[in-house]
Structure formats: C-alpha cells, structure tokens
Amino acid sequence: MKILVTGAAGFIGAHCVLRLMRDGHQVIGLDNFNAYYDPQLKHDRVRWVRGQVGDFQIARVDLADAAAVDALFVRECPQVVIHLAAQAGVRYSLENPQAYLNSNLSGFLNILESCRHHPVEHLIYASSSSVYGANQHTPYTVHDDVNHPLSLYAATKKANELMAHSYSYLFGIPCTGLRFFTVYGPWGRPDMSPIQFARAITEGLPLKLFNYGMHQRDFTYIDDIVESIARLTVHPPHTHPDWDREHPDAGSSMAPWCLFNIGGHHPVELKTYLALMEKHLGQKAIVELLPLQPGDVLNTCADTDDLAQATGFQPRIELDEGLGRFIAWYRDYYPTACRPRAVRG
Template sequence: MKILVTGAAGFIGAHCVLRLLSDGHQVCGLDNFNDYYDPQLKHDRVDWVREQVGDFPLAKVDLADAEALDALFECEQPQVVIHLAAQAGVRYSLENPRAYLDSNLSGFLNILESCRHHPVRHLIYASSSSVYGANQHTPYSVKDNVDHPLSLYAATKKANESMAHSYSHLFGIPCTGLRFFTVYGPWGRPDMSPIQFARAIAEGQPLKLFNYGQHQRDFTYIDDIIESIARLVERAPQPAPDWNREQPDPASSMAPWRIYNIGGQQPVALKDYLALLEKHLGQKALVELLPLQPGDVLNTCADTSDLALATGFQPRIELDEGLGRFIAWFRDYYPLRSAHSPFMAGL
C-alpha cells in the first residue's frame, strides 16, 4: 500500500519507514526537521534508511501549515497514514508550552482534516503512556480512566485520542491510537535518558536521578514498537458491534476507532536501569539524587492484552538485550568528548 509516515526523520519514524519499505510498501515521508534537538541526527537517520532500502520521497512540511499538508495529501494520495510527528518531551512542555499547541493540537487537526478530504483506509497515530497521568493502578489498561494528565504534553496526547474519535465518528475515518511506553534503541532522541545517561557515564560527567532514582519505567525496544505498527497497518478498526453506550468501553467505540498500549510489560526501577547501562559501558556513573520533578509520572507498566488479541504479538525484547544493542550503536555513532555540565535526563 501507499503509506504516508509523518515524523519520518524522527526516532520511531525512521525505523518505521525502513520496515515498511522492507515489507514492500510504497512510502512517502514528512518531517519539518526542526531544531528541538540537532537536526543532523535526523538527516543521519534518513541516510541510514536510504543506505539500506534505497531512496524514498521525503517532504519538508510543518504540520501547522494546513495548506502545504493538504497539497501533499493531494499529490501523494496515501492509503494509510502513520502519524508519528509531534512535539515531544514532558519537561520541555513546562518551558515552551505553545510549541505543543502548534504541533500536537493544530498539527493533528490538520492531519485529521487531510484524512477527511482525502479519505484513507487507516490512520494510525502516536499517543503516549503519559496520558495515564495521576492514575497509579498498574499495569495500565486501555480501559482505565485517563482524565488526570500531569503535563501539557500528556494533555495534548489525550486530546489527540478524543479528536481522532470525533473524526472517526463523524466522517468514518478508521483511527488507531498507540500509547507508547518509554521507547529506546539505536537512533534514539538525544533528550531521552539512554543517550543522556550513556554520554554522561562515558564522559565521567554527573547525571541527575530525579525522585531519588525510585521511578519505574516500562521500557520498550524500538523493534517491538515497529513490529506492532507493521502488524496493525492492514488491521483497520471496525465499529465494535457490542459497544454499550450505558457502559462505554474506553478503548473501543461504535465508531471505527481503537486504542492500544505498546509496552515491555516489565517495569524496571531507574537505579536498575542505570546499573545495566553501567554494565554494557563497563563504567560506573556519577549520580546526583534529586526530588521528583513536576509533570513526571511515578511508575509505568503496560497491559498489552488488547494488542495481543488484535495482532498476535506482544513486545518481547528484554531490557538487557535491548540496551546491549543500543550501546553498540551508541559507541559507533557518538564520539566521546569532554563536557562541562551535567546531563539532565528525560524519562
């Protein structure tokens, strides 16, 4: 099929493009190559994909530019849209909240409008485990309440799910939302903990562990995320025949709309995660323990039973194996250099 991948130069997006092209799909990409982090990493990801599977069209378009986005849909006529572009980062949303309105809300509305006016078979879009917010009942189920987000980033992702439902109901757009749980692996974002921690350890710089290192996170290796997406591409949701308005299921609908968790199902304490990184790097970390930061969720753990029922697949790569693969890439890609300030980790 012809598939449009937004955020195609991003961490998940580049891996997704590689897999879809390898599977024989026709892929067109979109990315705005913004400077939230070094755009060179984005260009290097694209080069990595092209070296393995050849060239693919990649448009430099900002999601907030409705006219340019609609023109791209008109030109490419995608059958499936995998929407991975967004302004990421919980802590950055405390510093620059308006960036999240432009990309995650206005940009997502533009995606929905383009899917409305250029009908697609399936819209798959990235949500986040952060939507569970103040909910402390784990493992998180797609049937749980998500009415108490703890950051603006989480609130925009919850809003995306609601916006998608309204368009699915009104215009019959089959929509699948994916709540990702702490994705890591080669070509990851440099604002996330794997790269920040690895660089700090390798360079002998202090790193800051918030909540005194007591966080638990359900880490998900990138290949498991991509396998889940690949299996869902041709599984466009249908209206749930037994959906009950008096006892509504939050994960399904009378519209062609679904929500799935994608997580490793094995939460790991931040201190244990750090110990694995130390093992693979062969070096000890210099650690500064600090209190909980605003917007942070204490613990995450995914219930992926709905994903398994829909696709026959659940994430399976253990953290020790995944971090080993990540560190092998890290050593190859990042030159070790001196730094003069501690790394701030974004879990």
C-alpha cells in the same frame, strides 16, 4: 500499500519507514527537521534508512501549515497514514508550551482534516503512556479512564485521542491510537535518558537521577514498537454496533476507533536501568539523586493483552539485550557525530 509516515526523520519514524519499505510498501515521509535537537541526527537517520532500502521521498513540511499538508495528500493520495510527528518531551512542555499547541493540536487537526477530505483506509497515530497521569492502577489498561494528565504534553496526547474519536465517528475514518511506553534503542533522541545517561557515564559528568532512582519505567525496544505498528497497519478498526453507551468502554467505540498500549510489560526501577547501562559501558556513573520532577509519572506498566489478541504479538526484547544493542550503536555513532544536550536525567 502507499503509506504516509509523518515524523519520518524522527526516532520511531525512521525505524518505521525502514520496516515498511522492507515489507514492500511504498512510503512517503514528512518531517519539518526542526531544531528541538540537532537536525543533523535527523538527516543521518534518513541516510541510514536510504543506505538499507534505497531512496524514499521525504517532504519537508510543517504540520501546522494546513495548506502544505493538504497539498501533500492531494499529490500523493496515501492509503494509510502513520502519524508519528509531534513535539515530544514532558519537561520541555514546561518551558515552551506553545510548541505543543502548534504541533500536537493544530498539526494533528490538519492531519485529521486531510484524512477527512482525502479519505484513507487507516490512520494510526502516536499517543503516549503519559496520558495515564495520576492513575496509579497498574498495569495500565486502555479500558481505564485517563482524565488526570500531569503535563501539557500528556494533555495534548489525550486531546489527540479525543479528536481522532470525533473524526472517526463523524466521518468514518478508521483510527488507531498507540500509547507508547518509554521507547529506546539506536538512533534515539538525544533528550531521552539512554543517550543522556550514556554521555554522562562515558564523559564522567554528574547524572541527575530523579525521584532518587526509585520510580519504574516500562522500557520498550524500538524493534518491538515497529513490529507492532507493522502488524496493526493492515488491520484497521471496525465499527462496534454492540458497544454499550450506558457502560462505555474507554478503549473502544461504536465508531471505527480503538487504542493499544505498546509496552514491554516488565517495568524496571531506574536504579536497575542505570546499573545495566554501567555494565554495558564498563564504567560507573556519578549520580546526583533528586526529588521527583513536576509532570513526571511515578511508575508505568503496560497491559498489552489487547495488542496480543489483535496481532498475536507482544513486545519481547528484554532490557539487558536492548541496551546492549543501543550501546553498540552509541559507541559507533557519537565519536564523530553531533553531541547530545546537557544531562537532564
């Protein structure tokens, strides 16, 4: 199929492009190469993908530019859209909220409008485990309501799910939302904890461990993320005429719309995660223990039964193995490439 991947120079996007091209799909990428972190890493990801599977087209387009997004749809006529581009980061949303409105809301609206006026067979879009917010009923299931977000980032992702549902209902666009849980692996973002922790440990810098290292995260290795996306790409949701309006299920709809958790379903305390990092690096961390930060969720754990039922697959790469792969890449890449930002923990 002909597939448009937004955020194609991003962490998940680059891995997704690589997998889809290996599967024989024709892929068109979109990215604005913004400076949220050093754009050199994005260019290096693109070179890495091209080195594996050959050239692929990537349009330098800002999602907030409605005319440019529409022109790309007119020119390329994608059958499937995998929308991964977004302004990411919970804590950064406290510093620059406008960036989240421009990218995550206006940008997503432009994608939906283009899918409306240039019909596609399937729109897959990235949501986030952060939408569960104040909900502490774990494991998190897509069938629970998520009406108490704890950050603007989470609120924009919840809004994306609602926006997609309205367009799915009104215009028949098959929409699948994916709630990702703490994705990690090679080519990850430098504002995420794996690179932050690895840098702090290897350079002997103080490492900030919030909530005193006691909160848990459901870490999910990047290969499990793209495997899930690849399997779901060819299975668009259908209408559910028997959907019960009087007892509505939050994870499905009478419209061709659905949600899936994509998570490792094995939550790990951050203290354990740090110990594994120290083991693979062969060095001990200098740790500064701090309280929980505003916007952070205490614990995450994904119920992935729906994903297994739909695709026959559940994330399976254990954290110890995944971190070993990540550290091997980190040692190879960072001696000669851009340095990550200051440690946030």
